[in-house]
Amino acid sequence: MRYAETGYNLEIDLATGNIEKVETDPRLMELHLGGLGTSVKLHWDRVPPETKAFDPENLLIFSSGLLCGTPAFSANRTLVSFISPQTDLLAYPMMGGFWAAELKYAGYDKIIIRGKSPNLVYIWIHNDKVEIRDASYLRGKGAVETQDLIRDELKEPRAQVAAIGLAGENRVFTASIEQSRSSSSRGGGGAVMGDKNLKAIAVRGTKDVYIARGEEFRELIMGEVLKFVKLRNENHLKIAVHSPQHGAIIGSPQAMKYADEEWHTTGFAWGNARSRRKDFWTKETEESWTKSQTSAIKRLISCFNCTQQCGALISFKDVPRFMMKCFSKLTYTMAAYVDDLDFTWKILQRATEYGLDSFSTPQILAFAVELYEAGILTDADFAGCPSDNEGRFFWLLDKVVRREGIGDVLADGVYWAARKIGNGAEAFDHNTIKKHEQMNIKLGMLDPLYYLMYSTNEKISITQMEGNWPQGAIPRKEDREEFVKDWPQLPDEKFKQYLLDWESRGENANPYYPTPEMCCEIVDWMEMLHNVDDALGICAGWASFVLKPPYHIHNYPKIISAATGMDLDEAGLKKIVNRSRNLHRAFNNRRGMMRPDEKPPEDHWKKRFPELEENLLTTYYKFKGWNYDGIPTKERLQELDLGYVAEDLEKRGMLKDGQD
């Protein structure tokens, strides 16, 4: 009997149509848990470093997490992993919604897809029955409408469907995979899916998921965790939060519930992550934005087995309905310099049906506008483009998705487009890390914690690696004292002192405080928890992404033990995710990722400190057991039972004895 996991993967070769149900080695759960952990292992074992995103050998893995489908609240993440066409590294964007749990109920932990289908197809999984079906009638259809079309065709209203839109079919590098109210966006999974001629995967499952120690598990989840969430929902955080939607956070910041966007619109950068508008938020704006949002939101909605309501069904005037959540509310509108929130619902509907990453794509469009204004792109490139901000964005969006004219160049993202366009365009690529567009933030003083997170994390997307530690020092001493009083989630009591001593100004402030050593510990803690979440399939909004969350390092080992029957303690859990983390890093190292790639967006901070930054990186590498180049040392790999990785890296000449 397998607990929490199903113990089976589906292996599908789209080129031959071969489908196999394969039992997995139970030891893999002990070594890597599941989700990201076991997916990374598959990529390491089976995808050699020469493989490129659009090679048939590039595995596209749809994975549930270890706890998906169990009664653990918010265990609903589908983790899609593949070599990204944009970064050439392993991307692993996750989505919430309902798909992963359904996959577990159908009897599978993962679907491993290789090869390319000769025609556009979709996969239909109904328990043990798995088919590859014709999808030619779905060509060009929207990623949202496709989901209902497939449910109708199958006469199976309970099927959960993950689908791509036109952007994925046309291999746009920022194409997403959409499902219910969620999307797997970052890194171009939709493009890889489109390249494989796979329009969608529909799944319906009616089998059991087993729990090893049920009563114990129930007490932890429906007792401890549920009680905590109820209490937090009634008592929002007041200290170290930037806005009401942030204080209400379990799940995503509650951007659908709250209309107050002063913090984002005045603090984040507009256009191509370019300029702040400190006076933007006025009383009139607040009124008009509240009115727009209230009229657009039909209902607040959830992901599977989650008590929170981060998403919304949008029904705005004659715009077809769609679902959305979180910061996408602002990305297009701010990138386009549009002051009217109505624009959001209109463009986001089109972008969601196209199936696009709503972080990267608006920046690409804003980048094009900048190049046009700078005379690098010309009237010929923009022939037929309306001149108003809104019209220009719709026009550019269509061009990118259809890969027409200048859109074909832009569809590869800012980094690649800048190099193709040349003529000084490279200077406008100022907000990417490892070729990937980042959040639209520009700040003054270097923040050592964010420096490390931006530079070194495999996720390459800041919104998904921070969380448990406040975003900035808490200005008032009394507030700091109050904040640390109730903080049981801390992995170690010493962090309280770090926070108490951390000030907004003076000696104990950024960039020299927290010290590099403290920064290592804090970043390592947050990264550890993100890796646990991503292996379990738990929404980061319930653990790693938020302050003082319901799930943390002290209750996770108990929950995992009760679910799986393994006897796991905190040290054991940390070791597992550390193992997967180092395997993940080695995988990317093997693809060429090295120290020079590990840097934040070029002008993220005005005030930079090259010596300190070097020191931070070196200290962090040492702390992680990595050598100067950022490659895990033989010793670190061996102590994590990754001797086979060390051997591989040695064979490739990437690790040399005695030179760590």
Added chain:
Amino acid sequence: MAKIKKKIKTIKVDADKCNGCRACEVACSSFHAIPKYSSNNPARSRIQVMTHRLKDIWLPVFAGELAAAECMGRDKYIIDGKEYDECGFCRAACPSRDLFKEPDSGLPLKCDMCEENAPGEKPPGEKPLCVQVCLNDVLIYEEREEEVEEEVILGEMEMGLKHLVDRHGLDTLVDTLARMVERD
């Protein structure tokens, strides 16, 4: 016949507040697993959230009595412009659909308000588990007492005979029984 007090249990469903998370389905199937909480599977749940997201339909329905035969006609409702699926509000497990049936055996499922006969079978907390996990107050548990006439509980044989009396009349039944006795 004597009047007695009967406890009436209701789960009031405020469907307008439902956000479609299906925590109720998960909790229900986990509680009714054997052994308790040892597995879960929403397809076994005695509460199902009927969903059509873009139509703004999220409708939790909990299983009622088995209907051995399907209805002569089907119902379809349009409320506030939203068209609900055929028999969308019906709580019965019936031959016309696969709802509220064990996925393997096809045996019918019925909500028991999480109250079973053996002691200690109730979930911790006095309310059905689906209600406990619904933090958006979609499912609201209510109890009230009503005075009802005491039911005369018929034995199995009596029940069968009563059915025959209803169908054929007492005289026919007595005659038939008399003939059967003679033949023996």
